[in-house]
Amino acid sequence: MNTTEVLEIFREAGAVLEGHFILTSGLRSPIFLQKARVFMHADKTEKLCRALADKIRAEVPGKIDYVVGPAIGGLIPAYETSRHLGAPAIWVEREDGKFRLRRFEIEKGARVVIVEDIVTTGLSIRETIDCLREIGAEVAAAACIIDRSAGKTDVGVPLIALAEYEVPAYPVDQLPPELAAIPAVKPGSRNI
Numbered sequence: 222m223n224t225t226e227v228l229e230i231f232r233e234a235g236a237v238l239e240g241h242f243i244l245t246s247g248l249r250s251p252i253f254l255q256k257a258r259v260f261m262h263a264d265k266t267e268k269l270c271r272a273l274a275d276k277i278r279a280e281v282p283g284k285i286d287y288v289v290g291p292a293i294g295g296l297i298p299a300y301e302t303s304r305h306l307g308a309p310a311i312w313v314e315r316e317d318g319k320f321r322l323r324r325f326e327i328e329k330g331a332r333v334v335i336v337e338d339i340v341t342t343g344l345s346i347r348e349t350i351d352c353l354r355e356i357g358a359e360v361a362a363a364a365c366i367i368d369r370s371a372g373k374t375d376v377g378v379p380l381i382a383l384a385e386y387e388v389p390a391y392p393v394d395q396l397p398p399e400l401a402a403i404p405a406v407k408p409g410s411r412n413i
């Protein structure tokens with residue numbers, strides 16, 4: 222599956238939003254990929270995650286013990302991708318702002334792959350890697366449905382993206398006037 226096909230699924234689902242968005246990194250963008258509008262459809266999610274699993278299998282040789290999704294956005298794609306990889310899916314969620322594996326115990330040295338929805342700066346994946354390494358896991362790779370940095374982000378492990386889609390994002394003090402004129406909204410769950 223290529224980037225055009227992935228974006229077509231997002232467009233069909235009405236998931237490509239236009240406006241003024243505050244991203245989880247604090248950056249501002251005129252485009253927001255509202256993945257929840259894709260993940261509400263099991264058939265679309267299955268198609269995307271089957272293709273992502275194929276890509277992960279080709280690029281990560283050896284056994285994968287767990288697929289880890291960063292909540293909330295990573296929950297559904299990690300679960301669906303894990304089905305195709307034949308490994309259990311677990312998740313990290315925020316406690317006092319920090320990702321923790323609150324509901325599961327994994328053995329030291331467990332080999333994991335992180336599956337995210339969207340990557341912009343890679344901050345959320347780096348936070349997930351820190352959490353997993355603190356408890357002794359080996360992070361073999363990270364994967365996502367759409368990489369908004371189009372390959373520019375470095376998360377410190379291989380990043381496998383089903384699609385790369387470069388979207389503008391600006392620091393708040395460098396907003397173009399047409400964006401500054403629109404009230405900003407923050408769709409994601411960080412800091413809630």
Ligand SMILES: O=P(O)(O)OC[C@H]1O[C@H](OP(=O)(O)OP(=O)(O)O)[C@H](O)[C@@H]1O
Binds near residue numbers: 246291337341342410
């Ligand atoms: O690469 P980054 O700059 O970290 O941005 C991408 C992250 O932002 C979104 O999560 P968010 O924290 O907004 O909450 P959500 O998972 O509830 O959507 C998305 O799900 C990724 O986790």
Ligand SMILES: O=C(O)c1cc(=O)[nH]c(=O)[nH]1
Binds near residue numbers: 294
């Ligand atoms: O960077 C983000 O926070 C982000 C961007 C995007 O397009 N979609 C999303 O869910 N999060």
Ligand SMILES: [Mg+2]
Binds near residue numbers: 292293294295345
């Ligand atoms: Mg998220």
